[in-house]
Amino acid sequence: MTVEALKEKITALFPAVTFEEGGQWLTILVESADWHGIADILRQNETLCFDYLLCLTCIDWKTHLTMVYHLDATKYRHNLVVKVRLEKVNPAIETVSDIWQTANFHEREVYEMFGVNFLHHPDLRLLILPDGWEGKNPLLKDFEDPINMIKL
Amino acid sequence: MVEEIGSTADGNIILNVGPQHPATHGVLHLVITINGETIQKVEPHLGYIHRSIEKMCESLTYRQFIYVTSRMDYLSSHINNHACALCVEKGLQIEIPSRAQVIRVLMDELTRIASHELWWGAMAMDLGALTPFFHAFREREAINDIMEETCGARLTMNYMVPGGVMQDIHPNFQKRVKEFITLFKSKVSEYNELVTGNIIFQNRMKGVGNLSAADAISFGCSGPTARGSGVSCDIRKLYPYEIYDKINFEEILESEGDSFARYMVRVREMSQSISIIEQLIDNIPEGDFQAKTKAVLKLPKGEFYQRVETARGDFGVYIVSEGGSTPYRIKFRSPGFSNLSALDHMARGSKLGDLVAMMGTLDLVIPDIDR
Amino acid sequence: MEITSNNSVEKPVSLTSENSFPGQIHDTPGGGIVLSKLDDIINWARSNSLWPLTFATSCCGIEMMSVAAAKYDFSRFGFEVARASPRQADVIIIAGTIVNKMAPVLKRLYDQMADPKYVIAMGACAISGGPFFYNTYSVVKGADHVIPVDVYVAGCPPRPEALLHALISLQDKIKSGQTREQIQVPKPLSGGDILNQL
Numbered sequence: 001m002t003v004e005a006l007k008e009k010i011t012a013l014f015p016a017v018t019f020e021e022g023g024q025w026l027t028i029l030v031e032s033a034d035w036h037g038i039a040d041i042l043r044q045n046e047t048l049c050f051d052y053l054l055c056l057t058c059i060d061w062k063t064h065l066t067m068v069y070h071l072d073a074t075k076y077r078h079n080l081v082v083k084v085r086l087e088k089v090n091p092a093i094e095t096v097s098d099i100w101q102t103a104n105f106h107e108r109e110v111y112e113m114f115g116v117n118f119l120h121h122p123d124l125r126l127l128i129l130p131d132g133w134e135g136k137n138p139l140l141k142d143f144e145d146p147i148n149m150i151k152l
Numbered sequence: 153m154v155e156e157i158g159s160t161a162d163g164n165i166i167l168n169v170g171p172q173h174p175a176t177h178g179v180l181h182l183v184i185t186i187n188g189e190t191i192q193k194v195e196p197h198l199g200y201i202h203r204s205i206e207k208m209c210e211s212l213t214y215r216q217f218i219y220v221t222s223r224m225d226y227l228s229s230h231i232n233n234h235a236c237a238l239c240v241e242k243g244l245q246i247e248i249p250s251r252a253q254v255i256r257v258l259m260d261e262l263t264r265i266a267s268h269e270l271w272w273g274a275m276a277m278d279l280g281a282l283t284p285f286f287h288a289f290r291e292r293e294a295i296n297d298i299m300e301e302t303c304g305a306r307l308t309m310n311y312m313v314p315g316g317v318m319q320d321i322h323p324n325f326q327k328r329v330k331e332f333i334t335l336f337k338s339k340v341s342e343y344n345e346l347v348t349g350n351i352i353f354q355n356r357m358k359g360v361g362n363l364s365a366a367d368a369i370s371f372g373c374s375g376p377t378a379r380g381s382g383v384s385c386d387i388r389k390l391y392p393y394e395i396y397d398k399i400n401f402e403e404i405l406e407s408e409g410d411s412f413a414r415y416m417v418r419v420r421e422m423s424q425s426i427s428i429i430e431q432l433i434d435n436i437p438e439g440d441f442q443a444k445t446k447a448v449l450k451l452p453k454g455e456f457y458q459r460v461e462t463a464r465g466d467f468g469v470y471i472v473s474e475g476g477s478t479p480y481r482i483k484f485r486s487p488g489f490s491n492l493s494a495l496d497h498m499a500r501g502s503k504l505g506d507l508v509a510m511m512g513t514l515d516l517v518i519p520d521i522d523r
Numbered sequence: 524m525e526i527t528s529n530n531s532v533e534k535p536v537s538l539t540s541e542n543s544f545p546g547q548i549h550d551t552p553g554g555g556i557v558l559s560k561l562d563d564i565i566n567w568a569r570s571n572s573l574w575p576l577t578f579a580t581s582c583c584g585i586e587m588m589s590v591a592a593a594k595y596d597f598s599r600f601g602f603e604v605a606r607a608s609p610r611q612a613d614v615i616i617i618a619g620t621i622v623n624k625m626a627p628v629l630k631r632l633y634d635q636m637a638d639p640k641y642v643i644a645m646g647a648c649a650i651s652g653g654p655f656f657y658n659t660y661s662v663v664k665g666a667d668h669v670i671p672v673d674v675y676v677a678g679c680p681p682r683p684e685a686l687l688h689a690l691i692s693l694q695d696k697i698k699s700g701q702t703r704e705q706i707q708v709p710k711p712l713s714g715g716d717i718l719n720q721l
Contacts, residue, residue: 024242024457051369055457055485059472070457070468070485074369074383077390102372105493128199128522129661130624138660139207148660150211171628172578174607179580179625200625201580204659211658220654226582270585289592296589307585307680519581 001047001078009047010080014038020083025070027081032067035084036094042071042080043099049073050080053096056106058114060141065091065114086116095121113139164192169507171200177274177511178518180492186504194499194507196492202522209482214240214314214449217482221469222308224484225520227267228462230259233312238393239458239469240314243451251439252316253394254432258329259299259311261425265336266295267463268422275415275512276347279356284347291339298328314449316442329433336426348419357412361498361510364409371497372490375465376421377514380414382407387461401428414513450477464488464515488514488521562700569613569639570694571601576612578632580619583646586680587618595683600690609635614693616686617672620648620655621663633670639704641697643689644672647679654679673702 001009003026010017010028017038020027030038042050054070069082086093095118097103107118108127115137118124126133137143164187171179179200185193205224209217218236222229234256241248273288296306302322303309311318347353368378378385386403388396404420406413451473459468465487472481491514499507575597579587590597591605606612609632621629633640644666647653652664666672673696676689696702 023455053372054459054466055468055470055483057470057483059481068470070470074385100372101367101370101497102490102493105489126199128202130199138204143207143660145660149658171625172607172609172632174577178584200622200628201620202622202624202661203620203655204661205655207660208655208658223582223654226585270588274588286593289589289594293589293592293594306589306682307582 001076003078006048006078006080013041013045013048023081025079025081027083030082030084032084032086032093035082036096036099038082039069039096039099047076049075051075051100053100053102053106056103056110058110058116058139060114060139062088062141064088065116067093067110067116069096090117091115092117092119094119097121113137115140163187174278177516180511180516180518180521182507184499184504184507189503189505191499191502191504191507194496196495198492198518198522200522201519203519205523206482206484209479211478213477214451214479217479218312218314219308219310221484222310223519224523225462225464225467225486225488225517226307227270227517228263228464228467229308230256230263230311231460231462232467233310234260235458235460235462235467235469237312237314238460239456239471240449240451242458243454243456243471243473244314244445244449246315246443246445248316248443249440250395250437252441252443254436255317255321255441256312257394257396257399258429258432258436259303259317261428262295262298262329264425264463265422266292268418268425269295271418271463271512271515272343272347275515276353278508278512279353281347281350281353284343287339287342287346291336294332294335298325298332301325301328313442315445316440318442320441321436326433326436329429333426333430333433336422340423343419348416354412356505356509357410357415357513359410360502360506361411361513362409363494363498367494367497368409371494373465373494374487374490375461375463375515376414376417377465377491377494379404380406380417380513381409385466387459387466391459393458393460399428399431411509411513418515448477450475451479462487464517464520465491484523486520486523488516488518492516492521562705563698566698566700566705570697573602573613573641573690573693574604574606574611575602576609576615576632576636577605577607578615578617578629580617580621580625581648583618583648583680586683586686587616587645590683590686595687597687597690600687600694602690609633610637612636613639614641614643616643616645617649617666618645618680620653621666621669622661623663624661626663626669629666629669639702641674641693641702642666642670642672643674643676643693645676645678645686645689646681647677650675650677671703 006026017028017030020029042048050071050073052072052074054072057068059066065086067084071080095107107121110116111118111124112126112129164185167184167186169182169184171181181197183195184191205220218233221232221236225232269288269292273285276284299309300306302325303311363381365381365383368381368383374385382405384405389403401424404417406417453473453475455472457468457470459466467487468485470483471479474480498510644650649666652662655662656664674689674693676685678685
């Protein structure tokens, strides 16, 4: 499906989402409360069929966090980027590990690095960091480590 | 840890495999729950080689962070560097001369053969056959010598830079690559006789570790792991970069989804890489090997994502830039991270000895997973 | 190996080359000679048969595997059998970065090895944290923060010949009596008397 057709289809299905301009792929901005429902439809819809979650990550913008999901469809080979804005204090979002099973590990990594709480995740605990690093969230921009980190 | 090592009330034993273990290919710690010899659950514990690369890259400039990616998936170090260079070039929007493109693709394919050779030798060694290890390293040393003459290093070559390649190829490069091609072609039948056609090997691999196509897509598997289940996911074919759209090669797909299918995909990919090299080695165009770039690179504000096909699968570099000379956030999407999440699903119900065969066919390189 | 050929400085007058036969033990002046000869023999035996532990965390592990393979072979020097279990190994070659999560595992492996044991730190990461020195929150800046190291090999990764040079240097270090278990630390004087006198 071309980018314009994709844009029309998504506007038709989800009137509330907004588009972000200037990205490499079509980028949509979604509210965190609607995310699970939208993700379900993106996966199940016959003409969209986004069944491959490439990359799940988070960006710390100092005033808020943004979750970024890169999606790909194996049948039609169209791409979509979904961004969800989260609050800096107690960020929480629904898990999508029941829709794409690869999200299980990716969400655990975002939980330990950024402190985002994934609701209804089957097994949310530290994956890569050693024991005792809960709450330290190293990839946040205000992570303090006076021994190792050099402030430029 | 969630469960203590020991035995549970229903007769299951909880056992540690690794982190120091000859078959785990790095430091992978698996906590397996077994009942007798049948595996009930496999839980990977990662992080034993977590070098905080993503945080470190936020303080390195766009020319400096490329060396770190060599050390992430060190068996496909050229391909990782290639991905980073392409992503930075995408941001700067510069054109690469065609000589540099051809050299980059040649180096990529040589690295892919070297990585699959090592995989083949190490996998046979895990299953107990020690001889293929030495045969594999014999060919790998030939490739390392070619790399060393041109790039200066055997394993972690920082040869790809934004704009092209760092130095022109050595005058002996074409001759040595052609000698390597003849050497390799004579060895493929040896490999098939020694390992692929071996009845013990086939019995240990056929029917072990079944992964259906839908599961492979859902777990985010890519590369030979997914192609062994029939999922067409070669980035070189689907989203071509450099000159891959002008080269003739096949994407190898197998449909059974067991360990033997994944093994055959990799062995056949080595032959495909040889045919790509043959098509290119005599047609290296003349010209510059590096486009002119500024000394200090600054990417414009925005986000850039580049996907390449490493020997393990779909590697992605995601750069978020705020206009400075260092990236604001870099995320490396590593193929092993998603491939490993399928191990639990594949291993339930099989025997302990099959776990080693499955880990071998997934071709895990743990620093790639932990970053 | 002729025991007499190493250490006799001068032959005593009574035995000449005509009336002595090979293998006959000559008396040598001075005492304590038997002790040093035994040390030499033990050191020679130990250094020529060091079995490494397969401990490779990251990229240097591949170069260590290259050294184990046929082109640069380390079994020529006695490192024939690479053991997977620390209880059966003599030398641990730390090939790769040590991070905070791996450090207790490394310490435990070192403790499980039987004496005499030796450590080679291979690669820049094991020497000092290497390319991951600045701005990393999880890397141990050098394996010698965890266990004592005998030989350091520079390189990222070091060439196989460099690792072979390190292995031979370790053998020389053992033969010359400079490894940890051979350096005699002088026993402290009865410390209580000295302190009371001060």
